[in-house]
Amino acid sequence: MYIIKYFLFFCASITIVNTEKRFYMKQVIILSRHNLRTPLSKYLEIMTPKTWPAWKEKSGYLTAKGALLEGYMGGFFSDWLKEESVLSSGCPAEDVFYAYANIKQRTIASAEAFVNRAFPNCNITIHYSSTVDPIFNPVIHNKTAAFKDYVIKEMKAHLKSLKLNDSYDLLGNILDYNHSKLCETNHQCNLKTDKNNIIVVPDEKPNLWGPIKIGNSVVDAFVMQYYEGFPINIVAWGYLYDQEQWGKIMPLSRGFHNVIFNTSLVAKDIAKPLIKYIADLCLGHNVAPKVTLLMGHDANMYTLLEGMGFKPYSLINQHELVPVGGKIVFQKWYDAVSRQNFLKINFIYQSMKQLRDSVPLSLSNPPQFELLELENCKVDSNGFCLWNVFEDFLKTLIQ
């Protein structure tokens, strides 16, 4: 970012124009969701009599297109961070760029796709744990009965506040749900009135079973079909042909995530190890790399957003709140005028069209940027909040 200073020397009748850089990007932490993967649910077959379109990759794996799309992101970040002089040309050492992924295939492969395009032929190591990684594992840590009772109460209240009947009507039609195994064999035939069961168990991810879980699993499969580029008459068997239909079905996914992750106490509990990791990078407890890439899951991002108290946001040209390949990007900036450090946070993501159409990204054709704000760190008109305020807030989160 530049400001232009005009020095006017009226007595000499000349004008000197001096261009000087004001804001310097110092450090970046990228918390990312893996890119496009195949559908996850093992139960899709019993939710409909219809045949699901086949995928080349195993369930839950990054697809070849997902690797391409994440490569575009890597290329863009490399160009952007070089332009801001955070990175220089050539291969970065680990004190400059550090890549850390969850142990799953889709997260490791996403990180590889990112760095291969960002730093071609650089042999960057992707760090990951050899067993379940507590930093990325989105499970409940608090084992007390009081916590469980509180969480269940909150989740029930969230569930009750959802208005999903129109979404269920559309879902029932798309699936021909009355002829599914769940209806014919298990006699769960009414999406609008069948019960949602809340599952809260220590060391497990909070979960639901019932119509809203069915809705979330199915919508996830449709969204991935759309991004992967299946013909529009194949995506949801042709039912999601315009924005209005997408608008009607997406509340099932939003509602599901709201119930399981959008309670501050739950989110804080689940995200605590990840928030601590990020706080250590920001507070300089370890020698922090200039750029850190953390490749995880939507659960990591939902719980971090709620656990850190971000203000509600929406993403233009996207129906998902945390789309595949989406990134929460913490940036530390130095202001040469006020001589202070600032924090800026953006959600950087690919639009539905950029994902479906495999649109290459560049500085002149960037991904989407949305400014994010923390409740506890007020931003100015540039989107900056004071780094000191952010540091004090982080300390309260990890104590």
Ligand SMILES: *[C@@H]1O[C@H](CO)[C@@H](O)[C@H](O)[C@H]1NC(C)=O
């Ligand atoms: C790449 O890095 C790994 C670990 O850092 C090292 O063992 C390997 O020899 C390197 N390969 C090349 C081609 O430099």
Ligand SMILES: *[C@@H]1O[C@H](CO)[C@@H](O)[C@H](O)[C@H]1NC(C)=O
């Ligand atoms: C667990 O939850 C209970 C009830 O909300 C709370 O009082 C307690 O401090 C929590 N324990 C930890 C270790 O966070």
Ligand SMILES: *[C@@H]1O[C@H](CO)[C@@H](O)[C@H](O)[C@H]1NC(C)=O
């Ligand atoms: C949704 O539909 C069910 C079944 O028709 C009905 O019992 C319920 O009151 C409806 N909910 C809302 C919020 O309209």
Ligand SMILES: *[C@@H]1O[C@H](CO)[C@@H](O)[C@H](O)[C@H]1NC(C)=O
């Ligand atoms: C499916 O079954 C339910 C309950 O048995 C019924 O109310 C509903 O009308 C049926 N839906 C369709 C599309 O046939």
Ligand SMILES: *[C@@H]1O[C@H](CO)[C@@H](O)[C@H](O)[C@H]1NC(C)=O
């Ligand atoms: C969490 O809930 C608030 C309202 O309680 C809502 O504004 C916000 O969008 C929700 N966040 C997510 C990620 O769904």
